[in-house]
Amino acid sequence: MSTDARNAVARRAETVGQVEQQAQQQPTLAQQIERMKPEMERALPKHMSADRMARIALTLIRKNPDLATCNTQSFLGALMTCSQLGFEPGSPTQEAYIIPRKGNAEFQLGYQGMVTLFYQHPMASSIKVETVRENDYFEHEEGLEERLVHRPCATGPRGRAIAYYSVARLINGGRTFKVMYPDEIEERRQKLPSKNSPAWRDNYDEMAKKTVLRNHFKALPKSAQLARALAHDGTVRTDATADVIDVAPEYPQRPELEAGPTA
Numbered sequence: 001m002s003t004d005a006r007n008a009v010a011r012r013a014e015t016v017g018q019v020e021q022q023a024q025q026q027p028t029l030a031q032q033i034e035r036m037k038p039e040m041e042r043a044l045p046k047h048m049s050a051d052r053m054a055r056i057a058l059t060l061i062r063k064n065p066d067l068a069t070c071n072t073q074s075f076l077g078a079l080m081t082c083s084q085l086g087f088e089p090g091s092p093t094q095e096a097y098i099i100p101r102k103g104n105a106e107f108q109l110g111y112q113g114m115v116t117l118f119y120q121h122p123m124a125s126s127i128k129v130e131t132v133r134e135n136d137y138f139e140h141e142e143g144l145e146e147r148l149v150h151r152p153c154a155t156g157p158r159g160r161a162i163a164y165y166s167v168a169r170l171i172n173g174g175r176t177f178k179v180m181y182p183d184e185i186e187e188r189r190q191k192l193p194s195k196n197s198p199a200w201r202d203n204y205d206e207m208a209k210k211t212v213l214r215n216h217f218k219a220l221p222k223s224a225q226l227a228r229a230l231a232h233d234g235t236v237r238t239d240a241t242a243d244v245i246d247v248a249p250e251y252p253q254r255p256e257l258e259a260g261p262t263a
Contacts, residue, residue, distance in 0.1 A: 029072055033057050036076055036240055043083040043242035053083055060090050066100040075105035077237030084242065085229055087113055094206065101194070108199065109233040111210035114217070117226035118168070124221070125169040129209040134159035140179050148177050164208045166216045178216035185211050194234060 027035070037050040044050060057079050061067045067075060078098045082089045087096035095113035099106045111129060118127050132138045132150055135158050141147035148165065152158060165179040185208045189195050200207050217230065 029061065029068060029075065030058060032072060032076060033079070036079070039080065039240060039242045040083045043080060045086040048083075048086060048088075050083075053079070053088070056088050056090070060098060063090070064100065067098065067105055069103075070100050070105040071103055071236075071238070073238040073240065074236045076240035078105045078107040080240045080242065081107045081229075081232050081237055085113070085117070085225060087116075097199070099194075099197070099199070101197070104236045106234055106236055107232050108194075109210075109229050111206055111213050113229065114210065114213045114226065117223060117229055118217075118220070120223040120225055121221045123170045123172070125171045127166060127168040129164070129166045129213060131161050131205055131209070132163035132165065134162050138163065140165075146177075148179065161205065161208070164205075164212045166209075166212050168216065168220055170221070176216075176219060178212055178219075180208075180212045180215065182208075192234075 033054050037054055040050040040053050044053065057075075075098065079089070082096050082098070085096065087093075089096050089098045093112055094110040095116055096110055097108040099108050115127055115129070118124050130150060133153065135153040135156065137149070137151040137153075139147055139149040140163070148167070150165070161182065163179055163181050164185065165177055167175070167177045169175045188211055189200060189207075194200065214230070217226070222230070
């Protein structure tokens, strides 16, 4: 073998060795989650701990190995968003999720998370989201004489879903509602990148309720936390710091939110 050939082989071996060494030095996702705990501690509400969030994150990865193949920074970013909002991703409360999609981990806000964050606004009194089924009694009118009446069927099967609605009450006595029908839900679903996701396939009613709430919130006061959560919903975040830009609470000026009942 010539001197040039030997040198070329040596250089290739050196390059391979450097790559292997870098791979060995690259921290695992579990190690990066561990290193992130001080930042999570800063972000979490006082009643939650970084140790618990780290365990939840590792459990998510074990249950869904696709998360381990996602861009690491996107997973850490989604975990930080959950920490800042005080939500345990994938928990039975259904407030938030971390979903793998196209090589990234996305934060997804559940409709129960929206409800939880709505109550943080000082004007919030109550909110509920319901499904109307074909054997229920249902009246819905818009215009000057708004009306919403729903009596679930109590004498037999309620049947398939024919509408979804949310009703919100404020501490000043104001009350407002939003109704959406299946064709409206489908129209919005078809515009989403996640339209064929397991969430829509396996939890259609929950996603439909979330769609109604998102539209209803356009006319409702939102806390800074809720505004931030809606902004991050379905997005990829690649920074995992506890520092965020504050979002001012919203107080929409609408007569029906300042007067008496209209529903």
